[in-house]
Amino acid sequence: MFARPLARAARAGRTSARRFASSSTSVAGSRLATRLTLAAAGAAVIAGTTYAFLPQAHADASRITKAGERIITLEELGKHWQAGSLWVAVDGKVYDVSEFANVHPGGLRILLENGGRDATKLFHAIHPPNTIKKYTKQVPCVGVIDPEELAVLASQRSAEDDRIETARRSLFGVDSVVGLSDFERYAKDLLPLHAWAYYSTGADTEGALAENTAIFRRIFFRPRIMRDVHDVDTSTEFLGVKSSIPVYVAPTARNGLGQPEGEVAVTRGAGATGIFQVLSHYASRSLDEVKAAAREGQQIGWQLYLNPDRERSREAIEDAVAAGAHSIWITADTVTLGKRETERRLNAEANPAPNGKPLSRERQRFGFSAHDTRMSWDDIAFVRKHAPGLPVIVKGVGAWEDVVLAYKYGADAVVLSNHGGRQLDFAQPPMKVLYDVNKNAPQVLHRKNFNIFLDGGVRTGTDVLKALCLGATAVGLGRPFIYAATGWGSDGVEKAVQLLEEEITIGMQLLGVTRVDQLGPQYLDTSKI
Ligand code: HEM
Ligand SMILES: Cc1cc2nc3c(=O)[nH]c(=O)nc-3n(C[C@H](O)[C@H](O)[C@H](O)COP(=O)(O)O)c2cc1C
Structure with a gap:
């Protein structure tokens, strides 16, 4: 299922996990250690990102690129997953969203779910181009992902990728669709679980x-x-x-x-x-x-x-x-926002909590919302103006x-x-x-x-x-x-x-x-x- 040149990475995963487990007793450390142990055992799918056989993290985290950007290992990125110290990687760059998380229009929760990780795929599926450019001040770039590790990430395939590819290969031509309900049936097989969860579900019961x-x-x-x-x-x-x-x-x-x-x-x-x-x-x-x-x-x-x-x-x-x-x-x-219970359940399946434990209260909390609780009929005039x-x-x-x-x-x-x-x-x-x-x-x-x-x-x-x-x-x-x-x-x-x-x-x-x-x-x- 995974790209082959990663045997060395598997060994490295074990090494890193051992090193981490013995050298750190922090929550972040044990979370990362768990990830790496799982990676060494084969693969772990966390937040839609498959962690498998990552190459050895570089000991020297302060290397810089020719352009003067700090090179950040996935191991270091993985330490910044909590509110207050929250990083995400998008397109090979690492952003510190600790402050921005409190005013992120998409809410705090999703950033916590993707904190300490590469979130490129999901980020682009959600945001129009230029989103990060517009927020350069609020979302400082703290460095770039180690290029070797980035290449490995790019080559990884998950079981879900395989499932979707198989469904797409067996899809008939559009003329096989005879009613709108057919589209829904096909889409369920073609979508990542988190997308199906977002599209198909409703509030509460x-x-x-x-x-x-x-x-x-x-x-x-x-x-x-x-x-x-x-x-x-x-x-x-x-x-x-x-x-x-x-x-x-x-x-x-x-x-x-x-x-x-x-x-x-x-x-x-x-x-x-x-x-x-x-x-x-x-x-x-x-x-x-x-x-x-x-x-x-x-x-x-x-x-x-x-x-x-x-x-x-x-x-x-x-x-x-x-x-x-x-x-x-x-x-x-x-x-x-309505309480979309089924979506949360499906997301928990698509995105297992670290260490198999339920999400902490903090991770469940939404924090800032871009939705306004103080609307009034006068807003019609505001918009018209x-x-x-x-x-x-x-x-x-x-x-x-x-x-x-x-x-x-x-x-x-x-x-x-x-x-x-x-x-x-x-x-x-x-x-x-x-x-x-x-x-x-x-x-x-x-x-x-x-x-x-x-x-x-x-x-x-x-x-x-x-x-x-x-x-x-x-x-x-x-x-x-x-x-x-x-x-x-x-x-x-x-x-x-x-x-x-x-x-x-x-x-x-x-x-x-x-x-x-x-x-x-x-x-x-x-x-x-
Ligand atoms: C890295 C910096 C980020 C910036 C600057 C940013 C910015 C924004 C902005 C401006 C919106 C409002 C949508 C719009 O105006 O088009 C938004 C919504 C959203 N963002 Fe982000 N975002 C960032 C990272 C992320 C990440 C890493 C994720 C998850 C992987 C995420 C998930 C979402 C979600 C779910 C929404 C709500 C869309 C909806 O309600 O349908 N964002 N973000
Ligand atoms: C996945 C999804 C996302 C939606 N996003 C928005 C939105 O951004 N803004 C909005 O006004 N309504 C949104 N809606 C509501 C739709 O505009 C519309 O009211 C609803 O989909 C109609 O129901 P139907 O899906 O059964 O046709 C969304 C609905 C779904 C299913």
Whole structure:
């Protein structure tokens, strides 16, 4: 499984482990010793990084390169894994993130999990290029990894790498996909466990996650017959954007965990099929990269997480405007992150705790959060001020009363959403919220200056039609596009849209309508909702 020229390294691992075990009784020392002992025995997979047969650590840790950078051994790096003395290696450089960890937008926990290690692969899957450059002052570079050890790290393969390669080799062409659920099935085999954990899971008991899809099964059609449905037009227009079907790509973070192009693959697929994409604030690719991959005239919305420091938010909004964002989608259901229990369990499996012990309290603690616990309706005006002329959408509305408030506060649209079941467990499914809007606030439906979008659990063309019958302008899909791109990049995204278009067309014909604006509540039986 591992590259061959490492027998010497195996011996070195044993030597280092012995030396460490006898010379150090510190926690850090015993943790490293454990790692090296495991390495000597064969391999240890820690935090997605395989430690196996590392070459002998250089005794002289203060060697410097020709460029004057200090050479740091993996052994030395491994000592800096705790809050207060926390280093990570990215692209062969070692960064001291001890201070930055307390304000890292991704939180303290992930840095502690990856502290004292090479985190290159995961880092690039999460952050757009230039991230480190932007933070040079806060994240000092303390040296470079010993080149010999770096070469060994680069050559290592894990059991997971093998599993994914085998799955990819046996993957059929994209035309073998006949429904969106196929993408999910394939993606599970193609993704590293930590990525599957991040994408697929929901909050707490996953009640909201399950109910998002389940509710569609309790809504039935009342099809009408003996009508001419020969020519069907599935297209629509919203926020000044034409769309081939009433579907858009909901913003999802970290698309780069599953395939190297990340969100750019989605952009290409969306461009080829004529649908709109909203890019996440925490996308793996920057808005500049996404815009560069977009077709002429292809519009991209940008999603914003409000930062407790509004200056940071102002900068982020202005950057997005400068990069050509079509609209700003404020996510309002994320004042704090939901407790994603299944994700934590799967991550513990993917990323065993050192010494087999559970994570310490410190490692479980989140610390600083880039999410703002002090949002208010006035933030709509704040965003508008810094994105003049752009549509402002409030995403994450979970009760009909807040739809009315968003309208009053001048939002151009809302997204009924519970964040794909990842935030408040048992937050009612967006389809129920839409149903409540019909009952309690029909005056905000079908307005020229106010759109209602919905996302969560939409998996088929008939789901889309049900939402439109209740007055949604268009619906967003999150996970299906991630999974489609995981298997086949932009071709997967194209295929997903084609499947939805086919299903919407068939559904409209069988329902007795030829244009999406003909859809209405008269086509539904919601008595079992
Ligand atoms: C080395 C210096 C690092 C810097 C300067 C840095 C910077 C950032 C920034 C600016 C964000 C916000 C995302 C954005 O604005 O695009 C972020 C988010 C994040 N970072 Fe880092 N980061 C660093 C290291 C790491 C490492 C080593 C990891 C883990 C391997 C990590 C994991 C994350 C995660 C999980 C998020 C949150 C993304 C989300 O919520 O989806 N970061 N980081
Ligand atoms: C992996 C993942 C990451 C997400 N990241 C974001 C995000 O960065 N910003 C945001 O507003 N919503 C985010 N969401 C929520 C989606 O925008 C959307 O509400 C949800 O995925 C819809 O549910 P679905 O996945 O069942 O289609 C994310 C959802 C998932 C599954």
